[in-house]
Amino acid sequence: MRWLRPLLRRSAVEKEMDAELRLHFERMVEDLVEHGVVPDEARRRARLEFGGLGQVKDDAREARRAGYVEGFWRGLRMAWRALAKSPGFTAVAVVTLALGIGVNTIMFSLLDHLLLRNLPVRDPRQLVVLHGNFTTPPYMYRNTDRGLSFSWPEYADFRDKSTVFSGVAARFATDGSLEYHGAAEKVSVELVSGDYFDVLGVRPAVGRVLGPDDDRTEMGHPLVVLGYSYWQRRFGGDPGIVGRQVRLDGMPMTVVGVSAAGFHSVDRGQDDDVRVPMTMKRLLTPGWPELTQWKQAWLNIVARMKPGISIQQAQAGANVLYHQILSDEAAKLPPHYARRQEFLSDRLDLLPASGGMMDRTSDQKAFVEELMAISGVVLLIACVNLAGLLLARTAGRHRELAIRLALGAGRMGVVRLLLAENLLLSILGGGAGVLLAMAIGRPAARLLISPDAGPLLDSALDWRVLGFGLLLAALTAIAFCLAPAVQMRKMQLADVLKTESGATAGRAHVRLRKAMVMAQLGFCTWLVMGAGLFAKSLSHLKAVDLGFRKEHLITFQLDPQASGYKPERTIATYRRLIEALGGLPGVTAVASSDYGVLTGGVNLNVLQIEGYRLPASGAPYVRELVVSPGYMQALGMPLRTGRDFTAADIQKPPR
Amino acid sequence: MQGSKSDLLQGTLDLLILKAIALEPVHGYAIAQRIQQVSREALQVQQGSLYPALYRLEERGYVQAQWRESEQGRMAKYYSITKKGKKQLDSGRAQWERTAAAIASVLQAAE
Numbered sequence: 001m002r003w004l005r006p007l008l009r010r011s012a013v014e015k016e017m018d019a020e021l022r023l024h025f026e027r028m029v030e031d032l033v034e035h036g037v038v039p040d041e042a043r044r045r046a047r048l049e050f051g052g053l054g055q056v057k058d059d060a061r062e063a064r065r066a067g068y069v070e071g072f073w074r075g076l077r078m079a080w081r082a083l084a085k086s087p088g089f090t091a092v093a094v095v096t097l098a099l100g101i102g103v104n105t106i107m108f109s110l111l112d113h114l115l116l117r118n119l120p121v122r123d124p125r126q127l128v129v130l131h132g133n134f135t136t137p138p139y140m141y142r143n144t145d146r147g148l149s150f151s152w153p154e155y156a157d158f159r160d161k162s163t164v165f166s167g168v169a170a171r172f173a174t175d176g177s178l179e180y181h182g183a184a185e186k187v188s189v190e191l192v193s194g195d196y197f198d199v200l201g202v203r204p205a206v207g208r209v210l211g212p213d214d215d216r217t218e219m220g221h222p223l224v225v226l227g228y229s230y231w232q233r234r235f236g237g238d239p240g241i242v243g244r245q246v247r248l249d250g251m252p253m254t255v256v257g258v259s260a261a262g263f264h265s266v267d268r269g270q271d272d273d274v275r276v277p278m279t280m281k282r283l284l285t286p287g288w289p290e291l292t293q294w295k296q297a298w299l300n301i302v303a304r305m306k307p308g309i310s311i312q313q314a315q316a317g318a319n320v321l322y323h324q325i326l327s328d329e330a331a332k333l334p335p336h337y338a339r340r341q342e343f344l345s346d347r348l349d350l351l352p353a354s355g356g357m358m359d360r361t362s363d364q365k366a367f368v369e370e371l372m373a374i375s376g377v378v379l380l381i382a383c384v385n386l387a388g389l390l391l392a393r394t395a396g397r398h399r400e401l402a403i404r405l406a407l408g409a410g411r412m413g414v415v416r417l418l419l420a421e422n423l424l425l426s427i428l429g430g431g432a433g434v435l436l437a438m439a440i441g442r443p444a445a446r447l448l449i450s451p452d453a454g455p456l457l458d459s460a461l462d463w464r465v466l467g468f469g470l471l472l473a474a475l476t477a478i479a480f481c482l483a484p485a486v487q488m489r490k491m492q493l494a495d496v497l498k499t500e501s502g503a504t505a506g507r508a509h510v511r512l513r514k515a516m517v518m519a520q521l522g523f524c525t526w527l528v529m530g531a532g533l534f535a536k537s538l539s540h541l542k543a544v545d546l547g548f549r550k551e552h553l554i555t556f557q558l559d560p561q562a563s564g565y566k567p568e569r570t571i572a573t574y575r576r577l578i579e580a581l582g583g584l585p586g587v588t589a590v591a592s593s594d595y596g597v598l599t600g601g602v603n604l605n606v607l608q609i610e611g612y613r614l615p616a617s618g619a620p621y622v623r624e625l626v627v628s629p630g631y632m633q634a635l636g637m638p639l640r641t642g643r644d645f646t647a648a649d650i651q652k653p654p655r
Numbered sequence: 656m657q658g659s660k661s662d663l664l665q666g667t668l669d670l671l672i673l674k675a676i677a678l679e680p681v682h683g684y685a686i687a688q689r690i691q692q693v694s695r696e697a698l699q700v701q702q703g704s705l706y707p708a709l710y711r712l713e714e715r716g717y718v719q720a721q722w723r724e725s726e727q728g729r730m731a732k733y734y735s736i737t738k739k740g741k742k743q744l745d746s747g748r749a750q751w752e753r754t755a756a757a758i759a760s761v762l763q764a765a766e
Contacts, residue, residue, distance in 0.1 A: 021702070021706065023683075023729065028684070
C-alpha cells in the first residue's frame, strides 16, 4: 500500500520533498562557488535557475498518485458542498437511487439464496446429487419430475461399494407433528442417514449432530437434531433444549443438538425444521414403513467426491457400480417384464450440488430471474431519470463551470468534479437503498416467494449482497453521469461566457435529451407490458376452472394421529366430526380426504388393469386421493357417469 | 536538453534518468549532473522536470529510493533502478534506436 503512505503521512512526505529539493539547491550553490562565483551571486543565480520552488513541488506532487487520491478527497468535499447547496435535487436523486438499488438488492439477495449461493458446508464443490433417469416400474415413488430418488438398498450399495466417493448420504423430506410442553406444531422433517452430517460437513451450533452410530437399528434411535432457524423460532435459541425430550408424531425423542446457523437444507429453497435418523422411518411414514424395499425409490442421495476426482471421472466410476446394482435388481424382475433392456441401460447422472439439489425445471428459478430482470429495468429507468435531472442541473450550471474553466481548472478537472458529485449521490443512494432492502427484504420475500421464505433470508445482508449493492451504486454513478460528461466535452468556453444566461442548448444536447426520453419511454413500455401480463395471468388463475365449485366451500385440516391417536380412534373421530358437522344448519354436505383441497398433496400409486398393456411410453402412475363417501357431492364435482361412494361401499374400516 | 522541458521528446527524460542510475544508486542532483556531463553539456535537466519524473518513475516501480549519507556527509535521497526499470530501460533504448535510425535514414534520403 505504498500509494497510501503519502496520504497517511502527508507532512512527512512533504518534508522529504523539501529536504531533497533544498539539498539540490545547496549543491547548485556550492558548485557555483567552487567555480569562483561569490556566494550571494551564486545563491541568486541558483534561485533564478531553480524557478519557483512551489511550482516544482506542485509538479512533483502531481506526479505522485497520491496527488489523485488527495484530489479525490478534495473533490468529494467540493461535491458535498455543491450538493448541499441544492437539497431538493439531492433528495430527489437519492430517493430515486435508493428505490432502484433497494429493489435490486432485495432481488439479488433472493436470487443469491435461491440460485447462486453455495451450501454453507465443507468443500461444497465436491458434492454431487445422484440422478437416475428410469422412472417407470418396477420403481415406486420415484419422483417423476426430478428423477432423483433411489431405494435404500441402492443407497447402501453406493455407500459401501463406491470407489469414487468419500462419503454418501441419503435424505427424505416429510413432515410430522412436534409436541413440546403440550403444544403440538406441524414441522418439516428430514429423515437422514447416519453419515449425513459427516458427508456434508455440517457442524453443530449446540450439542452434537447425528453420526453413523445413531442410525443402526430400526426404531432404536429416538433422536432429533433441530435446524438452527427452527431452534430460534420455537425455542428462542435456548441451548438448554439439548438433552430434553420432545414428542414427534407422539413418540418421545431426545434433542441431541442444533445444526449450524446458515444451513437450511440440501434441497435449495427449503428449510428443514428437524432431522431424524433414517431408521425412524416407520414413525414418520406409517403408511409405508419398510426401509429396505428395493422397489421403493424414495431417497435423495448426496455424495461427496474424493479429492482430486473430476465429476466426469466420478460419473464413470459410479455408473459401473450402478449397472451392477441394476443387473442385480433385474434378476428379481418378473420374467415377462417388457422393458428389461431399457431398465438395464439406465444411466446415472451426477449433478453438481455445491448449491444443493435444484429442480432441473424449476419454475421458481425462472420466476426469480424474471423478477431480477424487471428490477434491473427499474434501475435503468431510475438511471435515465437521474441522467435527465443531472443534465438539467448541468445546463443550469454552465456558467459556474465555464468560470471554473476560465480560472484555469482543467477540463478533466471539471469532469472529475461532476463525477465526484455523482459518486457521492450514488453512495448516498446506494446506502439508503441497502438500508431499504434490510427494512423490507423479508416481508417482500414472504410476499413474492412464499410465507415460509422469511427465515431463508435470516442473513439477508451479508457481504455478497452488500457488495452487490455497492457495485450497483458505482455502476449507476458511471451510467447516469455519462450524459453530463458527454455534454461537457462539447461545451465551448467562449460561447458560454458570452451569453448572459449561460445556458446554450447545442444540437448535440438536444439529441441526447431526445435519446434519453426515447430510452425511458421504451423501458416504461416494456415494464407496463410485463406488469399487464402478470396481472392478466393472475386474473386467469382466479378464473381457472378447478373442476369443482369453490363457492361456499370451507376446508380445514386435522391430524389426530399426530397427537398420538391410534388409527381406530382417529377414524372414529373423523366419523363423529362428519356427522356433527352435517347436522349443522346451513351445511349441505361434509366429506374428508387424506390430502386437502388444492394443497397439492396426492398419493402416487401404480394402477394395473387386467388385460390392458400400457403403450411403451406410458407410465402406469395414478394420482390417488383417499376420500369419504359423498366427497364428490360435497365438492360439487360433476359426475360424467356412474355414482359417488356411499356409506354402503364401506365394508370394513380401512387400516 | 537546452530550453524548455517541452523540447524533450516524451519519455526520453525517463530513459536518461534510468540510464544515469543504472550502475549504482545516485541522488537527484547527481543525476542531473551526470546527464549533463555525459552529454558534454548538451543536455541540461531542469529540476522542475527532474523531480516530477523521478517521482513518476518511483510510483511506476521503475526506481526505488533510499535515504542515506552522501559523500559530503549529508543525508540525501538515493535512487536506484529496479528490475522492472531495467526492462523498461532496455525496451526504451531499443525503441529509441529504431526511431533514431528511422529519422536518420529519412534525413539522409532527402539529401
